[in-house]
Amino acid sequence: MATGNGTTAIALRDLHKKFGDVHAVDGIELDVAEGGFFSLLGPSGSGKTTVLRLIAGFETPTRGTVTLAGQDVTRRAPFERDVTTVFQDYALFPHMSVEQNIAYGLKVRGASRKEQAERVRAALESVRLDGFGARRPAQLSGGQRQRVALARALVVRPRVLLLDEPLGALDLKLREQMQTELKELQRDVGITFVLVTHDQAEALALSDRVAVMNAGRIEQVGTPGELYESPGTAFVASFVGTSNTLTGAAAQLIVGKPGTFGVRPEKIRVLSEAGEHDRRDHSEAHGTVVDAVYLGDSTRVVVDIDAGVRFVVVRQNLDTTAADAHALPGSRVLLRWHRRHNIPLSTAT
Ligand code: ATP
Numbered sequence: 403m404a405t406g407n408g409t410t411a412i413a414l415r416d417l418h419k420k421f422g423d424v425h426a427v428d429g430i431e432l433d434v435a436e437g438g439f440f441s442l443l444g445p446s447g448s449g450k451t452t453v454l455r456l457i458a459g460f461e462t463p464t465r466g467t468v469t470l471a472g473q474d475v476t477r478r479a480p481f482e483r484d485v486t487t488v489f490q491d492y493a494l495f496p497h498m499s500v501e502q503n504i505a506y507g508l509k510v511r512g513a514s515r516k517e518q519a520e521r522v523r524a525a526l527e528s529v530r531l532d533g534f535g536a537r538r539p540a541q542l543s544g545g546q547r548q549r550v551a552l553a554r555a556l557v558v559r560p561r562v563l564l565l566d567e568p569l570g571a572l573d574l575k576l577r578e579q580m581q582t583e584l585k586e587l588q589r590d591v592g593i594t595f596v597l598v599t600h601d602q603a604e605a606l607a608l609s610d611r612v613a614v615m616n617a618g619r620i621e622q623v624g625t626p627g628e629l630y631e632s633p634g635t636a637f638v639a640s641f642v643g644t645s646n647t648l649t650g651a652a653a654q655l656i657v658g659k660p661g662t663f664g665v666r667p668e669k670i671r672v673l674s675e676a677g678e679h680d681r682r683d684h685s686e687a688h689g690t691v692v693d694a695v696y697l698g699d700s701t702r703v704v705v706d707i708d709a710g711v712r713f714v715v716v717r718q719n720l721d722t723t724a725a726d727a728h729a730l731p732g733s734r735v736l737l738r739w740h741r742r743h744n745i746p747l748s749t750a751t
Contacts, residue, residue, distance in 0.1 A: 417466035428618030444615030484561040492551040501535035525553040639664035669743040694730035
C-alpha cells in the first residue's frame, strides 16, 4: 500500500551538515513513514542532495542522528544500511551487460548463481526490460538505462530506495512516462521511496508526502494537496506552483485586512470592468492587461493592478481563441476571486 503501514522508515533528528562555512543542512527534523513515496523538493543548493547522502551514509553529519527502521545508523558505513541509491547519471558499469549490472549487488552479497539469475530475471520483468539482459548500457535509450538503474537498486530488496533527480536527464515526454512507471513500481514493490527533485510538478505528481526545503531547512511537510492549497509560507506558495502575493497597503485594500496573502492564478476570473458583479464573498481588483500569452489549452494573462501589484491569471481557453488572447493587452479589466482563495502566508523563513 502506498500510504505505508504506520511505522517510521527514516527519522532525522537535529541534523546538521557543514562544508566549511556552508551550512548545507541546518537543523532538520523529519519522519518518513514506511512504504510511501516521499519527496524532498527545493531549489538548487537548498540541501536536498546532502540530506539524501546523509541518509545513505555517503556523508557524516556535523551534528544530529539518522535512524533507519528504529536503528541509529549515524556512524554506519553505506553498505551497512538497508538503503540503495539511484543517481542522476545512473552510474551503470559500461563494460558489463544489463544482466551483469543488475546482478552486481547480489554477487557482492554472495548470492548463488541460481538465485542471481532468478532475481535478475524478476527485476528485469518489474521494469519491463525482459529480453534486454545481454545488451550493454551504450546500446540502450535514456529511459531504458534509467530502468536498469532502478532494477539494479531494487534487486537487493532494500528497505528504502533513494532517488537523486533520477529523471533529470530525460526529455519531457519520457519524463512524464517514467513518472507514471516510477509510481507504479513503488506501489508494486511497496518499499519506501525518497526522491530528490527541484521540479515541483514531479514532486506533486509522484509523492504521498513532500518536504519543501529552503536554505538547508525544511519549510513545510505535507501532502501535495496540503502544500498547494494551504502553503504556510510565501516561499512554499511561490515554489509549489505559482502564486500572486498581496501584502501591505494592497492587502488591506483588496483583502480587507493586514497581512500577506497568496492567490493562485487559476482561481481568478478576468471580467470586463463594465458589467454588474456580485461582490459578496469575493475579492476584486481593477487593473490593466500588460501581456497575454496564448498557451494552446490556456492563456496566461498578466495584469498590473491599480493598487500597484502585478498579478498573473491563468484561464482555460474554453472559448478564447489565439486572436482573442492577442487582443487583450491594453484593456481595462476587473479581477475577481472568492475570498477563500486568499491564502494567509507567513513571510518568515
Ligand atoms: P541541487 O538541486 O543543485 O543538486 P541541492 O538542493 O541538492 O542542490 P546540495 O547539493 O545538498 O543542494 O548542496 C547544498 C549546499 O552545500 C550548496 O551550497 C553546495 O554548494 C554545498 N555543498 C554540497 N556538497 C558540498 C561539498 N562536498 N563541499 C562543499 N560544499 C558542498
